[in-house]
Each structure stands twice: as structure tokens, then as C-alpha cells.
Amino acid sequence: MPLPFSLKPLLLGGALTLLAGCQAMNPAAELRGTGDLGVVVERATGSLALVDTSEREIIDRVEGLGDLSHASVKFSRDARYAFVFGRDGGLTKVDLLTGEIVERVIQSGNSIGGAISQDGNYVAVANYEPGGVKVFASDDLELIADIPATYENASGETERSKTVGLVDAPGNTFVVSLFEAGEIWTLDMATDDPKVQRYQEVGEMPYDALISPSGRYYIAGLFGEDGLALLDMWHPEAGVKRILPDYGRGEKRLPVYKMPHLEGWALAGDQAFFPAVGRHEVLVADTGDWSLIERIPVQGQPVFVMSRPDERQVWVSFAHPKNDVVQVIDTQSHEVVKTLAAGDSILHMEFTPRGEHVWISARDSDHVKVYDTETFEELATLPAESPSGIFFTDRAHRIGL
């Protein structure tokens, strides 16, 4: 099976390069609250559009962030700074108030995402090349810990694995999955010297993961087999168990055009909604025993399956070539209640903190659209350069986001 990742051999593997260290102090910056701010990743131009979710406007632009294809963003504890994880291994700290880059390091050759610790002191990055996790101080991006993702391959040789699905958990812990190794690791950051706990043979090729809003359940999607791997963080002694195994047993799997994402958590009461890999389906599991309740047919291969904050709707985005719409599922009836044509190559969705609006990025339409989630009325269209990820600052206050 071909790897689902496009691995670019890169020059800077492992090197830590400090590019900028200016302490931003822009007197022209406006005194304002940061609770209704957010960023839109503009992958074509390596820039961030800074947005105001009250005014539904782009208020500033930050450039010089490198390769932002597949970039993701976390926020500092005070909701002032964005940490941007670039595909080229760049980690950039951006001041949302001044629009300036505060710090920037090239910390690996190729990375996939990161997390910020419960106490806000540590920023961790999951790296592909070289495979492992690096932990930085959130204030100045000083390297605190470097944890290579080593494992023994089938021939008994020690190799390094790509790391994916890195999240924060309560107890100042990070959790990460190892793609080739088929492992899940927890990193306890009670001190600067992380304690690593390894869970082996969790399943074939974990490709992404999420953690429940309470931080209790860490769930990794598996690319090498049907099913997901579940670690109950309250009962680590029970180890990792497989859930929703063989959900497509005996059926032909479609070519996978884009890997689904498990960022976020689509939960409604005791139901969890997941994207099925390579199928035109959203899976519904019972969070009591993690059994499969239903497979909801949708119009394409789901990528993001996200719950509106009030859990009454689940919104689904799709893989190429059926990625010009999103669909809305009612969490009680399990029916698709709306199909919205939000633009070409829809890449991401983000709800406002209390769920009244959703922002949707359409890369090939070069716009972000804002909708009322109750009436589906279109409220705004914001021009952006090949927009992908959208992230709002309330994530600073959520476990696992």
C-alpha cells in the first residue's frame, strides 16, 4: 500500500535554526480583547489572515511563515499568540495583536502538527522527518526536550517512525501516535524531563488521532486496517484496545483521495461520529461500549466530521473530487438535513465558540464563507489566498484543541 503521506526529502532534518527573535511592541496595535480573534491559513502565500469573528472580517495579514500546506495552529494560554506548525518543519509564534512574528524556528525537516500543554508552558511538535516529538518553551521557543520516535522494525533494526495525532491531555501530558511503529506514546511533562510511556501493537498505521473534550479517550484512526485504537487515559493499565473493527468487512474499499482527519470530536450525548476511511460513510459509535450504531451514507469520502458546539448537528467536509459541498447531519435522526455548496476544494470548517456561525474555507475559490448554522444563511464571503485551516482563539481553553 502506498504511504498516504507525501514525504519531501528536506535539507534541514533535525537542525534547529533560529530565524527571528523580535519581541513585538507595536505602539499602533489596538487595545482589544482577544476572545473573538482567529486565523485562516493561506497555504499558497505562506501567510495567515487574522480574523475577527464578531465583525466577520479579515483585520490583518502575517507573512513569511514558510510552507503552510497542511499547517495547523494552537493558541497560547492568554489567547494572544498563535503557534503555527508548518509542513516544512517551521514553528512560528505570531502575535495576534500586533500582527508580528515573535519567534520562528525551523525545528525539523517535515512536521504535521503540534499541541500546547495544559499549563500553557510547553509547545510540542509531531515530526515526520526525522520522526519524533520536540518540546519547546512556549515563551521563547527554546528547545526543552527531543524525543526520537524509535522502534524495532520487522527485521529487528531500530528505525524512527513518523509521528501523528499529537494532542494535549490533562496532567500536563502529551499523547502521540507512531505511524510505521503502530504505537501510541504518552509524554508526561510534569517537569522539563518528559516521562515516556509506550503502548505497542495498537494497530496498523495510525494516521491521525483525537482526544475527547474531557481528555479521557484518545482515539487513533488506523490506515492499515479498518478500525480505530482507543486509549482510556483514566485506565492506562488496561492498555490500548481496538474499536469499530472490520467496519467495512467484505466490502471493496475505494481509492483514498485524501486522508480523513480526526481533529475535533463529533459527539452528541453518548454518540461519537467518525469519518470512515475510503467509504462514503460517517460511522456512529456508542461511547459507552464503543460499538458501531450506524453507518450514515454521505455524498463523498468524509474528511472532517465536526460537531456544532451544542451537539445538535454534525458537519462533514469531503475528499477530492466531491469536495465542493459540506453536509449537515442531524444528530438525533442521523439524516443529512442540508448540503451546502460553499466553494471549490473545501478544506476546513470552524465553529464560533458557542456555535451560532461556521466558517468554511474553499481553497480553489480563494474565499472563506460564514454561515448561520441554524438558518444556513450566508453571512459573509471573505477573500483569502488558497485558504485551508481556520482556528479561533477559544481553542486556547479547550482540552485537546
Add this chain to the structure above:
Amino acid sequence: MPLPFSLKPLLLGGALTLLAGCQAMNPAAELRGTGDLGVVVERATGSLALVDTSEREIIDRVEGLGDLSHASVKFSRDARYAFVFGRDGGLTKVDLLTGEIVERVIQSGNSIGGAISQDGNYVAVANYEPGGVKVFASDDLELIADIPATYENASGETERSKTVGLVDAPGNTFVVSLFEAGEIWTLDMATDDPKVQRYQEVGEMPYDALISPSGRYYIAGLFGEDGLALLDMWHPEAGVKRILPDYGRGEKRLPVYKMPHLEGWALAGDQAFFPAVGRHEVLVADTGDWSLIERIPVQGQPVFVMSRPDERQVWVSFAHPKNDVVQVIDTQSHEVVKTLAAGDSILHMEFTPRGEHVWISARDSDHVKVYDTETFEELATLPAESPSGIFFTDRAHRIGL
């Protein structure tokens, strides 16, 4: 039965008095994120202590807020402004960045608390005297709507009821309970002209209420009978039903020294934890069918029963005279795992957004203490004048808080 409220006859009943309207623009104010800010209500001095939860410090003080006994606070959508609901009917908008009062109105004779709408545009206040709800524009505190809480008493006369348990809900709706009337009302604020829906005969003397984090379940505690009243906001056609009826059947009720509060929501998986009125017990209900699972003995009459954000612990504060400790319940074992002596006359607790710390106010010790919720280590003691309510800005992003 004596009313549990101390009703002060007041002069300004119904009058709307504009006290101040300065647009704060303090050049000395610091450019900073507002995600780690909060306020502590200082009831003796009518002031707010502004706090920084990263530094665990008091950073400023705002005075001139009137009678703040039993005051509560909501935050604007951008997490810059605090709306303070005073016992004397004062509604004050405070700028957390400049420490200045932006607007202040005396909007009734006696009020108990308020809420801010999902879209952030409306601030509603629940008033005792005269009984009803007033809705204001959040930007300038202009009066938008005045909804008297009228009902027909046993003699067929129209009276006004005190209003309690006012919360926001999805769909830009407010929900409120009427104490004497025994009713629950929803106010739909899709426009400036609220649509009112009344639910009658919900139970005897609803004294406070909460809404679940998803905004689905509105639950009012009943003072006039054992039990609570539940409105499923997803199924308003089903009306209000009684839950946990007769939880103390046949048992003698103790004198109630302080009414419990239902602010917040202590939830862990499919369990909800409530304070029992007049008993040394925390009640645990199954959120599937709302049946009583267990009554957990605690050291006094519970007032606040609050879940740590990761739902692994429930923290309990108590009524006079046993209010010099808080107790911590493990949500899996239902055992009290810790009793913490945090000071004299403990009035409130607030968790940091991701739950690593808890702040506890002890009125008669004139301090707020900060604890690590995992190790129970004491991290800080902050002096404050008769501190009561503690509120952090992440509430701006939560339904019902």
C-alpha cells in the same frame, strides 16, 4: 415556609438610571491577551479584583460597583468586558484592559444575575423587584426589552414573580425560572422583540437553574418540594418534567442555611451531580433517564457542586456553619478523596479553563487560594476584601456560563 431570599424594599424599582457612559481609552493600559484574565467579586467594598490566571496575581482593582453581595459576572464575546450584576439592580460594564467602568445602569431594585446571548449582542438580567427580565444591548447597555414576570396567583390576581436561574441557550435564546409562579419561560431573541414561551406548573418555587454545556437540558432546582424541573430544549413540545422527585422521602430536612446554587454543571460521562437541598448529600443522576443513581454523603450542606473540566473530579463547597472546607469527589468511585481547609466562609470556586488549577474564595479569611487540582498543592494566596464570586474569561465561549 419562609422565603429563602432577603428582599430589600428599594427605591428605584423599575427605574432605569444611567450613571456613567465613558468610553474607556486609557493609553497606559497594557496590550495583552484577555484569555487568562478573570475577576473576583469583593462584596464588602463593592469592587472587583482583576486577576491573571497565568501569573496567579491580582493585577488591578475596579471600584464603585455598588452592592455586590451575591453578584455574578458574564463576559463579552471578545473577552474584554465584564458585565457585573449587582444585588442592588446595578448592571455595570467593566473594561478588563483599562480597569475602567464603561457603562453603568441601575436597572431595577433588586436583581440576582444575568446572561449574555449566544451572539453576544444582548445582556439579560433576572430581577426580583420588580420581578421580570430586562434585556440590554451589550455595547451601550441601552434597554432593548422589558419583560414583566406576570402570573395569576391562587386568588386569580395578576402578580409579578421574582425571576431566577437565567441562562443563555443556543438559538439566541434566554431561559429563566419564576420563583412564586412556578414557571419556566424561554425568550427567543432572534430579533429585538423577544418571543416568550411559558411553561406552567413546573414545580414549587424554582430557586435557581443551570443548563447543560451543550445547551440542551435546562434544569431548575425546587425549593418547595424535593426534586428538580427539566426542560429538554430540543423537545419543547414535551414540556417540563420533574426529575429526582422525593429524593429525601420520609426524611427530616435540616434547616437550610444557604440555598444551593445550580450555576455550572457537574457532569462526568452520563452522570450529573447535584447539591441536595437541606441534606448533607450530593445526588448523582443518570443523564439518560434522569434517575437517581446514588446519594453521596458529604460533610455539610452542599452549595456549589462543580466538575473539574476533565470531569474526573467534582468539587463541593458548603453552607454555614460547615463552610471552611471544600470536598473533592472522585467521579468514578463516588468517594470523597480530599477535604481541603481553604479558609473561613468559602463562597465560590472557579477552575482554570483546562482544569489544572482551582481558585477558591474565603470571605471571612479575606483571601483567595489557588490549588493544583491534581496534587492539591497550594500555589498562591491572594489577599482580597471579602471575596465571593470568581469568574474567568473563558466563560465567554461556553454555552450557559
